[in-house]
Amino acid sequence: MYHQAAEISNTRNGSLLVAERDRRRKRHSSTKFGNPELADLSDEELLDLRFCDLGLSISGTPLELRIAQLERELEAKKIPFHPHFWLSEEWFTPDGVPGVAIPFYLADSRLMKLEERQMLEVEGGTLDWCMRILRHETGHAIDNAYRLRRRRCYRETFGNVSVPYPDAYSPKPYSRSYVVNIDLWYAQSHPVEDFAETFAVWLKPRSRWRQTYKDWPALKKLEFVDELMQTVRTERAAVTTRRHEEPLRAIRTTLREHYQKKRAYYGMQESECYDHELLRLFNPEPRDRRAPSAATFLRKASKRLRRDVSEWTGQFQYTIDQVLREMISRCQQLDLRLDRDSEEVERDALIVLTMHTMNHIQDEAHKVAL
Numbered sequence: 001m002y003h004q005a006a007e008i009s010n011t012r013n014g015s016l017l018v019a020e021r022d023r024r025r026k027r028h029s030s031t032k033f034g035n036p037e038l039a040d041l042s043d044e045e046l047l048d049l050r051f052c053d054l055g056l057s058i059s060g061t062p063l064e065l066r067i068a069q070l071e072r073e074l075e076a077k078k079i080p081f082h083p084h085f086w087l088s089e090e091w092f093t094p095d096g097v098p099g100v101a102i103p104f105y106l107a108d109s110r111l112m113k114l115e116e117r118q119m120l121e122v123e124g125g126t127l128d129w130c131m132r133i134l135r136h137e138t139g140h141a142i143d144n145a146y147r148l149r150r151r152r153c154y155r156e157t158f159g160n161v162s163v164p165y166p167d168a169y170s171p172k173p174y175s176r177s178y179v180v181n182i183d184l185w186y187a188q189s190h191p192v193e194d195f196a197e198t199f200a201v202w203l204k205p206r207s208r209w210r211q212t213y214k215d216w217p218a219l220k221k222l223e224f225v226d227e228l229m230q231t232v233r234t235e236r237a238a239v240t241t242r243r244h245e246e247p248l249r250a251i252r253t254t255l256r257e258h259y260q261k262k263r264a265y266y267g268m269q270e271s272e273c274y275d276h277e278l279l280r281l282f283n284p285e286p287r288d289r290r291a292p293s294a295a296t297f298l299r300k301a302s303k304r305l306r307r308d309v310s311e312w313t314g315q316f317q318y319t320i321d322q323v324l325r326e327m328i329s330r331c332q333q334l335d336l337r338l339d340r341d342s343e344e345v346e347r348d349a350l351i352v353l354t355m356h357t358m359n360h361i362q363d364e365a366h367k368v369a370l
Contacts, residue, residue, distance in 0.1 A: 031109065034061060034109055041110070052252055061108075063107055074138070081141075083138050086247050087104050088245075088248060089251065092137075093140035094245040097141075099244070106130070131204075139198070139199030148195070158221065161191045163190070163191070176216040177217040185314070194221070198221045198222055201222065278294070282337060284337070292338045301349065306321055309350065313358060327349075
């Protein structure tokens with residue numbers, strides 16, 4: 001999926017994007033779970049709440065079932081280690097802690113809806129997406145538990161782990177030296193992320209990683225993890241602390257402050273010029289001046305466009321939305337109108353948005369997740 005996205009440049013590929021939309025889309029469950037006191041609150045009321053007042057727990061939520069699935073996967077690989085989990089603002093595994101923090105919204109169906117409205121998507125909101133991230137973070141946790149990065153063979157395979165962790169990185173989408181598990185070619189951001197991504201692919205049931213990565217340099221990393229885990233099976237964990245870092249109960253900031261910071265982080269810093277593409281999509285002098293405005297057309301199609309581009313590029317929908325808003329704003333300034341078949345224009349708009357998103361990936365350093 002990720003390698004194909006960079007090559008989109010013509011109508012045929014645009015048609016493929018549209019045709020694949022329904023098959024690839026998976027929505028998170030709408031079943032109610034979490035704190036019932038939050039269910040009837042408005043978005044504004046929720047945003048004024050502090051994290052420490054949310055009253056959330058993993059118990060009794062889909063997260064509990066997904067953690068149980070992860071534990072079964074570890075047992076199937078005969079790994080004696082199981083990480084511990086707690087709720088916090090975002091996904092993360094603290095250095096030196098063999099446990100994983102999970103974002104608060106995954107423990108409450110009402111907060112999942114708020115997350116989608118605020119950020120246009122719910123990271124880890126589907127079963128598949130959540131399991132991919134859980135496996136990745138478990139890779140970090142097992143690294144911490146057994147102090148794997150201190151081993152010479154680990155450093156020889158994945159690189160110098162002592163290099164500073166970057167604020168941003170420039171991915172190479174075509175590289176075959178890294179596995180692909182979660183989005184944004186994240187294995188390329190740092191050696192410890194490379195290990196966590198490789199571990200996640202190795203752990204996934206029925207992944208057939210030997211066939212999938214045949215003839216890839218990344219296969220050697222997978223084979224190394226396979227051998228390393230055989231050693232781990234016979235060892236005791238060196239770090240056994242059950243410490244929770246930044247748990248919800250200790251965070252006194254509000255959800256409003258959290259989302260303001262998060263949106264600013266993933267927002268575009270500079271606008272781009274789209275005039276050339278927009279003038280091909282729309283007409284500044286249509287034969288019929290009653291033709292719908294291009295800005296209105298793009299607004300109506302925005303949700304589909306954002307989601308489709310996100311699925312194909314791995315980019316955050318909020319970042320994609322910044323590009324789309326610039327396109328809409330420029331359509332207003334140029335007073336562009338729709339004078340062609342709407343399905344055809346939407347398909348072409350999808351191509352334009354995808355190309356600019358890929359250009360953003362290539363030309364701007366990728367920010368490492370908060």
